[in-house]
Amino acid sequence: MEEGKRKGKAVVVGGSIAGISCAHALIGAGWEVVVLEKTSALPTGSPTGAGLGLDPLARKLIESWLPQPDLLHQSTLPLTIHEHKATDAEKKISWKLTRDEDFNFRAAYWADLYTLLYNALPQSIVFWAHSFLSFSLSDDKSRVTVKTKVLTTGDTISIVGDLLVAADGCLSSIRQSFLPDFKLRYSGNCAWRGVLDFSNNENSEAIIGIKAAYPDLGRCLYFHLGSRTHSALYELLNKRINWIWYINHPEPELKGTSVTMKVSNEMVKKMHELAEKVWPREFARLIRETKDPFINVIYDADPLEKLCWDNVVLVGDAAHPTTPHGLRSTNMSVLDAAVLGKCLEKWGLENLTSALEEYQCVRLPVASEQVLHSRRLGRIKQGLPLPDRHAFDPKNATADECEELQLKKIPYFSDAPSLLSI
Known part of the structure; x- marks a missing residue:
């Protein structure tokens, strides 16, 4: 950061893998970060998911955030x-x-990956047992104030930042404030x-x-x-x-x-x-x-038309709820975080609007197509009908129909945004 320039501050709501990944990427971009998480402590198990598959790009990004990149390799098994x-x-x-x-x-394993990412962060930035209540923008829309309840004391506190990152999952309350009619x-x-x-x-x-x-x-x-x-x-x-x-x-x-x-x-x-x-x-x-x-x-969810409003941005499942059939949820969350970090680093705090517009431009079309393809895969594998073809029947499926089941058919399967230079 150039001398004399103020450091940006981001408030990340949601301390799951999407939120923790954003913390890594934004710290790397020179930002100060606070992560608000309503659970009371580091998870030792995974209540909402057990195993997950990491693609090559997500692995490279995660390794770049770890003090010892080989830790990720040591804590995972190959799926070749x-x-x-x-x-x-x-x-x-x-x-x-x-x-x-x-x-x-x-x-x-979800909890293993989470622990790796969390342990590589400054421990003071994650505020455990902090339940998000609301947010408000300043009159000039340059600052955001987030209210959160401290569950251990019952107190309500306010945190002021330059950017609010909604990593609060597929049932995102922050997204709902902009899209009140949105439904999963x-x-x-x-x-x-x-x-x-x-x-x-x-x-x-x-x-x-x-x-x-x-x-x-x-x-x-x-x-x-x-x-x-x-x-x-x-x-x-x-x-x-x-x-x-x-x-x-x-x-x-x-x-x-x-x-x-x-x-x-x-x-x-x-x-x-x-x-x-x-x-x-x-x-x-x-x-x-x-x-x-x-x-x-x-x-x-049907793809959104936008991912940011003023200085509020959606990432992870808040931005693109998806079915698990394409193994995309965690991989998309990691990529969201990395792209957001690079955009903020490229444009600087003084050009926050441009940074968020580029993040949206890079991530929205890719995530939208992957969500729809994952939906299609789920219907095919469940034997449910599609508008353009009959229901998939394993007993009578052709070779081409079987090939459509492969994950490598997902749009942008092996593409990396040029912004990341990986």
Whole structure:
């Protein structure tokens, strides 16, 4: 920063991976950052997500924020293969639909990735147990005042900054203040999720069976298609297997501000019974032996027309709620943060409007196409109809139809913005 120029200050609302990534990128751009997070402490588990896949660009960006870049490699497993299988539940047979052996992702556990990113930040910038209440702009719209409730004391405090970064997730209240009629779009399905820790029973029947059925576990992202349903399966570091099972379901009634549903023992029992009918016995057994499975209700949203208003900017799921089918949510959040940081560094505080306009220009078209493609992938894999084609049937699918399932078909799959010079 040039001598005599004031340092910009950003208030980031939401301390999940999108918010923490923004903190890294904005500090790198020479800004002062405060992150407001309503939870009370560093998460040790992942209530709303377990495993995730990191693409090459996201990994390079994250590594640039870490004091020891190899820490990311050490805490993830390779996903060098991407395979789609199918099952005929009646005939009890499975077969390969398509396989990509040049897949270059890595599998991370949400809490492990979060801890890496958090520990690489100055610890004082994250304000835990601070619940966002409201914000207001100064008369000349050059400053923003954020009110937050300190949950440990009940006090309300105000923080003044130059920029408000809304990283408050798909149910963003900041976005709602600009788009009061905005609504999430229910995808038509919910996802059972779970992580099986097999570190103490590597030679159990269940693990031997699942590794025989999915021989490339440890380096392969498997998608398994059944009749109007599909699942994902891959291994995480430290002998853990992450699985997701999508089920077509009427939209459930959510309570609170989370898209994660609490489940009862009865719900889990019925899910186990259904798994026995739908999946090969090895996968059904894996599901049955997983402790504390949970349900994510799957939403996305039609692409927004803009991502910034004055000195307020949306990032992550607040900017582009998406279904998980394209493995884009975390990757898009990391890229949002990096692009925002580079734009602020390029234009400087005195040209904040131009910086935010360039961020929007770079990220909006890419994120919009990826959200819509992920939506399409979800409908194809669930056997749901599309306007331009019949419902996908694994039993009769052509080679071209199977190739459409591959993640490398996602728009801008391997593109990096020139702004990042990576």
